[in-house]
Amino acid sequence: MSIEHSILAILSYWPSTGYDIKAEFEHKAAGLYWGMSYGSIYPKLKKLEEQGYIYTINEEETGRRKKQYELTPKGWRELEKWLTLTPAYPVVRDELLMKMSTWHEDMDAQVLIDHLLKRKETTGDLLEFVKNWPTNGTSYISDYGMLAIRYGETRLEAELNWIEESIQALQKNQLPQGQDPQDMTKKLLARRRAAVQQEGVND
Amino acid sequence: MSIEHSILAILSYWPSTGYDIKAEFEHKAAGLYWGMSYGSIYPKLKKLEEQGYIYTINEEETGRRKKQYELTPKGWRELEKWLTLTPAYPVVRDELLMKMSTWHEDMDAQVLIDHLLKRKETTGDLLEFVKNWPTNGTSYISDYGMLAIRYGETRLEAELNWIEESIQALQKNQLPQGQDPQDMTKKLLARRRAAVQQEGVND
DNA sequence: GTGAACATGTAAAGAGTTACATGATTAG
DNA sequence: CTAATCATGTAACTCTTTACATGTTCAC
Numbered sequence: 442m443s444i445e446h447s448i449l450a451i452l453s454y455w456p457s458t459g460y461d462i463k464a465e466f467e468h469k470a471a472g473l474y475w476g477m478s479y480g481s482i483y484p485k486l487k488k489l490e491e492q493g494y495i496y497t498i499n500e501e502e503t504g505r506r507k508k509q510y511e512l513t514p515k516g517w518r519e520l521e522k523w524l525t526l527t528p529a530y531p532v533v534r535d536e537l538l539m540k541m542s543t544w545h546e547d548m549d550a551q552v553l554i555d556h557l558l559k560r561k562e563t564t565g566d567l568l569e570f571v572k573n574w575p576t577n578g579t580s581y582i583s584d585y586g587m588l589a590i591r592y593g594e595t596r597l598e599a600e601l602n603w604i605e606e607s608i609q610a611l612q613k614n615q616l617p618q619g620q621d622p623q624d625m626t627k628k629l630l631a632r633r634r635a636a637v638q639q640e641g642v643n644d
Numbered sequence: 645m646s647i648e649h650s651i652l653a654i655l656s657y658w659p660s661t662g663y664d665i666k667a668e669f670e671h672k673a674a675g676l677y678w679g680m681s682y683g684s685i686y687p688k689l690k691k692l693e694e695q696g697y698i699y700t701i702n703e704e705e706t707g708r709r710k711k712q713y714e715l716t717p718k719g720w721r722e723l724e725k726w727l728t729l730t731p732a733y734p735v736v737r738d739e740l741l742m743k744m745s746t747w748h749e750d751m752d753a754q755v756l757i758d759h760l761l762k763r764k765e766t767t768g769d770l771l772e773f774v775k776n777w778p779t780n781g782t783s784y785i786s787d788y789g790m791l792a793i794r795y796g797e798t799r800l801e802a803e804l805n806w807i808e809e810s811i812q813a814l815q816k817n818q819l820p821q822g823q824d825p826q827d828m829t830k831k832l833l834a835r836r837r838a839a840v841q842q843e844g845v846n847d
Numbered sequence: 848g849t850g851a852a853c854a855t856g857t858a859a860a861g862a863g864t865t866a867c868a869t870g871a872t873t874a875g
Numbered sequence: 876c877t878a879a880t881c882a883t884g885t886a887a888c889t890c891t892t893t894a895c896a897t898g899t900t901c902a903c
Contacts, residue, residue, distance in 0.1 A: 443739070444890080450746040454832065460854050474745075475737055478892055483856055505899045506855060514843040517836055524746060525755050528739035530766050534678055536646070536731035538795060542677075543653040543727060544788040552728050553788075563733050581828040584819035585747040585756075588810050591820065592741060592803075599802035600795075607791050616787035617794065625784040629657065633720055640717040647862075663882050684863055686884055708871045709883060 445485055447475055449494060449512065449520040454581065456498055456511040459483050468570075486510060494519055547630060550611050557611075561604045568597040648688055650678055652697060652715060652723040657784065659701055659714040662686050671773075689713060697722055750833060753814050760814075764807045771800040 451462050459482045466477045489495045494516035499509035512520065537560055544553055571593045575582050582590065610616050654665050662685045669680045689711075692698045697719035702712035715723065740763055747756055774796045778785050785793065813819050 447742055450742060453746055453748075453836070455828065458854070459856090460852095474741055476735055479854095479856075480858095480893070481891055487856095501854095505853065507853085508855080511835075512839060514839045517839050518843075520746070521751060524743045524751065527762055528743055528759055530763070531736055531738040531740070532679055533734055533736060535734040537734070538677055538792045539650055539653060540727045540731055542786070542789040542792045543656055543723070545656075545786070548724060548727065556731055559730055560733070575823050578823075578825060581824055581826065582822035583745070583748070583824070583829055584822045586745040587820040587822040588813065589741045589745045591809070592806050595802045595806045596799060599798045603795050603798045606794070610791065617790040619785035619787045619790040620778050620780075621784055621786070622781060623784065625658065626786055632714075633656070636715060636717045636720050640721075661882070662884090663880095681864055682882095682884080683865070683886095690884095704882095708881070710881085711883080 444477065444481060445489060445494075446520065446523045447477070448482070448485055448489065449516055449523070452495060452510055452512050452516070453520055456509045458507055458509050459486055462486075489516070545626070545629060545633070547633065550614075554608055554611050557604050557608050561601065561608075564597055564600050564604065568594065568601065571597065647680065647684060648692060648697075649723065649726045650680070651685065651688055651692065652719055652726070655698060655713055655715050655719070656723055659712045661710055661712050662689055665689075692719070748829070748832060748836070750836065753817075757811055757814050760807050760811050764804065764811075767800055767803050767807065771797065771804065774800065 447466075448462060451457060451465050454465075457465070459479065462482055463477065463479060466475055486495070490497065490510065493513055495510045496513050497508055498511045499507070501507040537556055540556065541553065544550075571590055574580055575587060575590055650669075651665060654660060654668050657668075660668070662682065665685055666680065666682060669678055689698070693700065693713065696716055698713045699716055700711055701714045702710070704710040740759055743759065744756060747753075774793055777783055778790060778793055
């Protein structure tokens with residue numbers, strides 16, 4: 442349980458439809474929280490209702506169908522129990538870092554710089570959004586939520602600085618020095634060159 | 645394809661067994677990159693070999709079984725093609741932020757502080773590790789990999805600062821002010837209290 | 848009147864984890 | 876001799892996304 446719990450969490454803010462929940466994840470989640478598709482949400486809502494964590498407070502079955510869910514007492518209890526459990530340490534899956542660590546001298550550094558520039562753009566947009574969010578006059582952000590937003594700002598700013606520095610280092614060809622006690626860089630390039638030369642032969 | 649590609653990436657450093665690959669993800673990934681279980685790795689290795697991206701260079705079938713894989717020319721080509729593709733923006737799933745944003749006044753703030761203290765510990769350990777890694781005298785870290793490590797340092801340091809500030813704010817009860825144009829905090833607490841009171845009645 | 852946004856839902860496929868099962872070697 | 880580490884692998888399960896299917900309402 443965890444997607445279920447985040448649905449309960451969203452529902453704790455205000456009664457919502459499946460569509461609302463998706464929207465809520467869409468923008469808050471935009472890089473900061475979470476993400477979820479309709480294919481997950483609707484079946485989970487059904488299940489949560491069956492299990493008595495949520496109930497339908499408002500159902501339009503004619504015209505534009507619409508089903509609004511609200512937490513039951515059991516749902517509130519379950520949510521607050523979950524909030525109290527130590528959160529798992531976040532798992533980051535960052536393709537850029539993976540790719541960067543696997544880069545080598547025989548590849549075009551400009552491509553890596555382009556990756557960084559694209560990252561910079563998205564991160565910059567996100568930072569703008571996060572900064573303006575608490576003063577847009579419409580969104581609800583609790584004082585606790587405000588702490589989470591500050592996290593976003595801090596992290597995104599740190600990331601932008603790192604991107605800037607990395608681009609500089611790559612452009613000036615002044616990368617920080619790594620550690621290579623066994624000459625692995627040399628060996629890697631040799632293995633790779635040998636393989637590439639074979640290409641025409643038997644591949 | 646993406647787990648497959650990270651296996652190719654690891655294999656590009658040096659020929660490895662499934663066990664080695666898991667270990668490689670285990671520590672580098674420790675919060676910074678990625679993660680992977682044996683249940684994913686072994687079937688993928690088999691598949692990658694069948695498809696001609698990797699081959700067995702060393703197989704011990706007696707005694708302690710061991711199978712070491714290496715990239716084929718096709719594997720190198722595929723890896724480098726992948727490295728060139730724009731990396732997806734990382735999706736973070738951070739339970740702590742989700743829980744923090746869902747916290748409310750009727751809950752014990754000390755529990756949230758405890759969550760932060762635990763996070764601080766893990767993040768601190770990770771930062772120590774990342775800082776010492778490039779000078780431990782044994783690990784191989786390329787100059788590009790060094791950039792990725794700097795990202796880790798930057799991000800983890802920013803996180804520690806934020807944790808410190810957040811704990812302070814919570815302890816002094818001086819949270820930053822959010823935005824609540826429709827009195828949602830009040831409504832939320834009212835909905836929740838109504839539900840909790842009903843508990844004995846029909847739940 | 849038409850395109851965007853609102854709204855719900857299912858089925859199949861894909862991705863990945865957990866638990867299980869097995870055994871060898873090494874360090875103390 | 877025994878616990879830790881090295882080492883491989885499968886099966887069942889869970890979780891999640893993608894693609895499809897359908898219809899309404901609102902703003903221009």
